[in-house]
Amino acid sequence: MPDTRAVEIAVGMFVAAGLAALFLLAMKVSNLSSFTAPQGYVLSAEFQNIGGLKVRAPVTVAGVQVGRVIGISFDNTDYEAVVKMAINPKYDKFPVDTSAAIYTAGLLGDKYVALVPGGAATFLKDGARIKLTQSALILEQVIGQYLFNRAGGRK
Amino acid sequence: MGFIVGWIRFLGRRGLRFFARLGRGHLFLLNLLAALPSLLPRPGLVVRELYSTGVRSMSIIVVSGLFVGMVLGLQGYNTLSRFGAAESLGALVALSLVRELGPVITALLFMGRAGTSLTAEIGLMKATEQLSGMEMMAVDPVKRIMAPRFVAAFLAMPLLAAIFSAVGVLGGYFVGVGLLGVDSGVFWSQMQANVGWRPDIVNGVIKSAVFGIVVAWIAVFEGYDAVPTSEGVSRATTRTVVNGALAVLALDFVLTALMYGAG
Known part of the structure; x- marks a missing residue:
């Protein structure tokens, strides 16, 4: 040795x-x-259906990631899903009429939240709620509607 | 009639021997743990054992890690590309290595490389009455010989498993990106998107630490419990590999069920 x-x-x-x-x-x-520990200011949004959105999913604006989903809960009074998002403090100029939608990355990819800024002159602050939301697209519902419309149109 | 009684007696004797060994093993583990504080003033003992168990296992760990990673790259690519998901190769390689193959293969290799030599060394010390000689000189062989080897093996395992996984990921990268043409950025980003710090890496480290305790305990105990003849030492070395492999694989199932079973 x-x-x-x-x-x-x-x-x-x-x-x-x-x-x-x-x-x-x-x-x-x-x-x-x-x-990193959820930092930045927090926005929340209520959706009728979040599909498969998960905590830590990205929040994007124009395709650029600006934050992350930090919490998903269920509002027991109006039966909607409440999604809390931490937004990078660099991006603090979202008008109050900004809308939020849940999309899917690719055909089978993960869900993410996309924000679309509106045109109002006042900006969203920490803890504010986004009022205009669009739920996740549920493939079964879409197919169901499509079949329903086809059946109705044939008459 | 006498045949049946004899058979039942045989079963009873085997059972009693098994439980006596199990009990001796656990008492020995208690002794080992009680001897740990006596190592604090003499860390040099552990460092020396770390050299012979850990450092000298590096070559086999690095080489096998590289090859396991490369095989995972090839196999994973073949299967994933059939489903048009070759981009997920990075995630597949990293998850397989960090969660399962890293800790398990490292434990098996480590047992063959270092555990057997621990058993043989201690068994031979017993056979040549070096352990009794120490006791005559009022040196506790558990404190002087076994505890440092136990601690060194326990410390070496998680480090070796981490090296195995890291090298394996690089091996998968060489094959996937270098040979098969998966995009380098996609390889890493898929990996980072799917491998979590707490659920995957920390659980892998916990697994390898548990395996380290088990392998070190079995290796040292089999040496200590060996029949002090050359045949006894050879049997003890065999038992280290057999019992150690069984314990590692069975514990791997239990740990995996605890960590990932609940979904």
């Missing part, structure tokens, strides 16, 4: 390599780097 100094150096390098591997897994492989 080599002398103590060489052993200690080798063990030190081994531990460093192990920690470096763990760091690589954390930063490069997992989504830890893109996940």
Whole structure:
């Protein structure tokens, strides 16, 4: 067995390599780097149906991500889903008549929230609620409607 | 009639022996844990054992990690491209490695590479009466010999598993992106979108730490419990591999069910 100094150096390098591997897994492989504690101001929106929207789904404007969904709950009085979103404080100029919609990325991709700014002169503040919303598209409903319309049109 | 009684007696003897071993093993684990504080003033002992268990297992871990990752890249690409989902290759490789293959294969390799040598070393010390000699000199062999090896093996496992997974991901990257032409950005972004820190990586580290405890415990105990003859040492080494592999694979199922079973 080599002398103590060489052993200690080798063990030190081994531990460093192990920690470096763990760091690589954390930063490069997992989504830890893109996940910071929900910061920024919070907006909420009520949807009739959120489809498969999940917490931490992206919130986009014009296709650019500006925030994340931080909470999904159910409002027991008006039976709607309440989606809370943390928006990057850099983007603080959304008019009060901004609308929110839930779309799907690609045909089978994940759901995300898209905001479409309106034209009002006052801006949404922390904790504000977006009033204009459009629910997620449920494929079964669309197909059902399509079949229903075809059946009705044939008469 | 006598045959049946003899058979039942055989069963009873086997059962009693099994439970006696199980009990000795757990008492030994308690002794080991009780001896841990005595290591604090002498970390040099653990460092030396870390060298012979951890550092010298690096080569086999790195090489097998690379090959496992490359095989995952090839196999995953073949299957995924059939469904037009070759872009998910990064997620597939990383999830398989971090959740399952990293901890399990590392534990099995580590047991073959380091566990067997621990068993043989301690068993031979017992056979040549070095352990009794230490006791005669009022040196506790559990504190001096077994506890440092146990701690070193336990510490080495999570580090080796992390290295295995990281190297495996790189191997999958080489094959998927370099050889098969999956887009590099898509490979990483799919991986990052689907691998979570808490559910995947931390659970993998927990798994490998648990396997580390089990492998270290079985290896050291089998050496300590060996019949002090050359045949006994060889049997103890075999038992380390067999019992260790069974324990790791069974525990892997239990841990996976606990971690991911609830959905």
